Amino acid sequence: MAYSQQTARGDYAVQRVAFGCIWVAAIVTIAVLVLIIGVILGRGLPSVSWEFLVGSPQDMGRAGGIFSTIVGTVVVGVLALLIAAPLGVGTAIYLTEYTVESRLTRAVRFGTESLAGVPSIIFGLFGFIFFVTYLGLGWSVLAGSLTLALMVLPTIIRVAEESIRTVPRGYRDVSYSLGATRWQMVTTAVLPSALPGIVTGIILAFGRAVSETAVVIFTAGTALNLPTSLLAPTRTMAVHFYILAVEGISLPNAYATGAVLILTILLINVGANALLHRLTRQRTRR
Amino acid sequence: MTNKIEFKNYSLFYSDAQVLDDVSLAVPANQVLVVFGPAGGGKSGLLRSINRMAELEPNERHTGDVCIDGRSVFDPQVDVAALRRRAPMVFTQPIPLPMSIYENVVYGLRLNGVRDRRVLDETVERALRDATLWDEVKDRLDSSALALSGGQQQRLGIARALALDPEVLLLDTPTAALDPITTARIEELVVTLRERYTIVVVPHSIQQAMRIADVAAFMLQGKLIEFGPSNQIFLSPRDDRTERYITGRFG
Amino acid sequence: MRERVIRWVLLLMALGVLVTLGLIAFFIFQSGAGLIVRVGLGDFLGGTVWAPTADPPQFGILPMIIGSIWLTAGALVIGVPLGIAVAVFQVELAPAWLSAILRPTIQLLAGIPSVIYGFIGLTLLAPLVRSTLGGPGLSILTGAIVLGVMILPSVIAVSEDALRAVPASIRDGAYALGATHWQMISGVLLPTARSGIVAGVILGMGRALGETMAVIMMVGNALTLPLSPLESATTLTSNIALELAYASGAHREALFATGVVLFCMIMLLNAVATMLVRQRAFSRRTTS
Numbered sequence: 001m002a003y004s005q006q007t008a009r010g011d012y013a014v015q016r017v018a019f020g021c022i023w024v025a026a027i028v029t030i031a032v033l034v035l036i037i038g039v040i041l042g043r044g045l046p047s048v049s050w051e052f053l054v055g056s057p058q059d060m061g062r063a064g065g066i067f068s069t070i071v072g073t074v075v076v077g078v079l080a081l082l083i084a085a086p087l088g089v090g091t092a093i094y095l096t097e098y099t100v101e102s103r104l105t106r107a108v109r110f111g112t113e114s115l116a117g118v119p120s121i122i123f124g125l126f127g128f129i130f131f132v133t134y135l136g137l138g139w140s141v142l143a144g145s146l147t148l149a150l151m152v153l154p155t156i157i158r159v160a161e162e163s164i165r166t167v168p169r170g171y172r173d174v175s176y177s178l179g180a181t182r183w184q185m186v187t188t189a190v191l192p193s194a195l196p197g198i199v200t201g202i203i204l205a206f207g208r209a210v211s212e213t214a215v216v217i218f219t220a221g222t223a224l225n226l227p228t229s230l231l232a233p234t235r236t237m238a239v240h241f242y243i244l245a246v247e248g249i250s251l252p253n254a255y256a257t258g259a260v261l262i263l264t265i266l267l268i269n270v271g272a273n274a275l276l277h278r279l280t281r282q283r284t285r286r
Numbered sequence: 287m288t289n290k291i292e293f294k295n296y297s298l299f300y301s302d303a304q305v306l307d308d309v310s311l312a313v314p315a316n317q318v319l320v321v322f323g324p325a326g327g328g329k330s331g332l333l334r335s336i337n338r339m340a341e342l343e344p345n346e347r348h349t350g351d352v353c354i355d356g357r358s359v360f361d362p363q364v365d366v367a368a369l370r371r372r373a374p375m376v377f378t379q380p381i382p383l384p385m386s387i388y389e390n391v392v393y394g395l396r397l398n399g400v401r402d403r404r405v406l407d408e409t410v411e412r413a414l415r416d417a418t419l420w421d422e423v424k425d426r427l428d429s430s431a432l433a434l435s436g437g438q439q440q441r442l443g444i445a446r447a448l449a450l451d452p453e454v455l456l457l458d459t460p461t462a463a464l465d466p467i468t469t470a471r472i473e474e475l476v477v478t479l480r481e482r483y484t485i486v487v488v489p490h491s492i493q494q495a496m497r498i499a500d501v502a503a504f505m506l507q508g509k510l511i512e513f514g515p516s517n518q519i520f521l522s523p524r525d526d527r528t529e530r531y532i533t534g535r536f537g
Numbered sequence: 538m539r540e541r542v543i544r545w546v547l548l549l550m551a552l553g554v555l556v557t558l559g560l561i562a563f564f565i566f567q568s569g570a571g572l573i574v575r576v577g578l579g580d581f582l583g584g585t586v587w588a589p590t591a592d593p594p595q596f597g598i599l600p601m602i603i604g605s606i607w608l609t610a611g612a613l614v615i616g617v618p619l620g621i622a623v624a625v626f627q628v629e630l631a632p633a634w635l636s637a638i639l640r641p642t643i644q645l646l647a648g649i650p651s652v653i654y655g656f657i658g659l660t661l662l663a664p665l666v667r668s669t670l671g672g673p674g675l676s677i678l679t680g681a682i683v684l685g686v687m688i689l690p691s692v693i694a695v696s697e698d699a700l701r702a703v704p705a706s707i708r709d710g711a712y713a714l715g716a717t718h719w720q721m722i723s724g725v726l727l728p729t730a731r732s733g734i735v736a737g738v739i740l741g742m743g744r745a746l747g748e749t750m751a752v753i754m755m756v757g758n759a760l761t762l763p764l765s766p767l768e769s770a771t772t773l774t775s776n777i778a779l780e781l782a783y784a785s786g787a788h789r790e791a792l793f794a795t796g797v798v799l800f801c802m803i804m805l806l807n808a809v810a811t812m813l814v815r816q817r818a819f820s821r822r823t824t825s
Contacts, residue, residue: 119747
């Protein structure tokens, strides 16, 4: 009897305090993002001009633009994805369509999750030991791309597997019953439906590749010249930003480079989500 | 009358579960075989064994033999994909592929490498006409198949199968998801198609079975209880269990 | 025939992950284990002096281990409560419009390059810390705050999953006994989701431990044993990254050896986290 009288004001007071804190946490999270983007873009965008984007760095980055770093970023990133995407999607296809759950699939999944947890400095170290030194590639676009590819591989595998699993089971039955081989079934009935998710995942993986610094600095080097071949060293935007900031070369240019970097990430994120939205709508409505 | 399909002492296992137990029957050509019985009787398994879809299940094993036109479907020289094109299947749930109506119908042909636009066009018209869908969709062949009604999608599934110019049609409870009017249309369709194909159907109900069958097989827990011409099975069944199922005493 | 070739190709691709993992482990160990053996594991891990270019060189990484531990602990203190709070917010309290804003916000926070985080710490936070709390500014505290924000997305994601996995019946049970919303959350929801949340925490721990670039920019890189959060310090990761470019011979080996220690620590943490997550997911699938 006494219990039903409870729910004392005390309890509700505690709740108000607790919820207040939680609301603060949520606001703080949004505020932090706004702060970071606001500061970098605010202090950096004024220095970003067309000349900045297409001009080459001069005087170790004190003056001039960041063109060679943009090229370096794009080349290394695209190459990394060109290597990782087929490997990752192929692995996902194998795990979902070509085997049943077994010791092998569990081992591969374990490997994927472990690889996903390896910190970037270890990848950088490995890339340095294996690609740069052992295989003799030197500090090069190729070494950087290969190492980056290995780093984003788990992400692609995860995303591809998820996408493939969302394809309705019936599509496989229909495809087989009309005389498809397994590979035909995969390429004509499963992959087209899984494509939106896979493509989004690849674009987001590209975003990760663009942001990476520890890996690239020890595999692709820090040379400011335009990379002329796969074996030439190069500097990516993130690395350039790091060097400008840490070595105190030029604060305005650091901000400017940071602004371009953030804009790129924003573009990639927004673009990927918009693309996913559009592609899935196309598939289900039409 | 030659036997189109024959089961010889055929048993089917999915892992440790036995789906079919020593089934032997023969289906004459150009007849409709109806495989009926309570749930879990192995009816789908029987169908899927004809075009070797059963082996897509994990840990599938079988003993005995299944023959089409006297030749074992398990013969190592048999191309499984080609076999399935000879005996395509239509499923319970209409499953249009996420493409246009046109592409759905020619899907099987494209898998087989057919690219000639004229051949594809002709096939699409023939198959859709045979499935009694042509008049309804002939003006929007390029629109998405997902926009069709349930009944239309199921007839599309049949058209897909017919496009392959098969010899056998396997229909697994094709009208379970459809309304009575559409069901009647599809039953009519099945009966007319019999002239050109051998059809094996798992019916939705006993009444449907009686309406369309030429020969019938009663399956109970994986065993073939009784098999024979539809008149005999439905009007004067020999086995007690068959009689009780037909009269609705269990099911 | 063609089908068989395709199957083999795909199998080889799938094995690629294992091959990569094996190569990484092999080469890292091969490059660093030798020095650990020569110096002795105890002296390596427990030695307080890191002077690789001195004569004789000394390779003690205790300052770095302590630095890493301080920094990770600090990051957890900041990031875990914040992360769990946001996760609770998303699952229990957020109006739809705010939730829709928060989701891409968290995704973007995860996508911001670590060097940008480090830069913000360097230019904004460190001076603030120096002026209000004293010390050099570039300190463990600065690093912990920023690192705490960096691990937010991981903690939030896993915690959110864990909270959403709690069946409605359990929540209803609490309400039916007269619990307020908060009492349900604190007394029933959070405890039930505990193992999933712990997994998120461990994941965050691994991330904090492995972070390099941001740390270098914010933590001061002093080689002494840090005794307070206001001091500068070096972590295992920053030590490797700062010296690798110009190290040679035994010095370089010592950096690889540091990598070995780091690799082992993080792999262990990740294995624990993965096990917890998998346990959660498995039980969720069997109960729903």
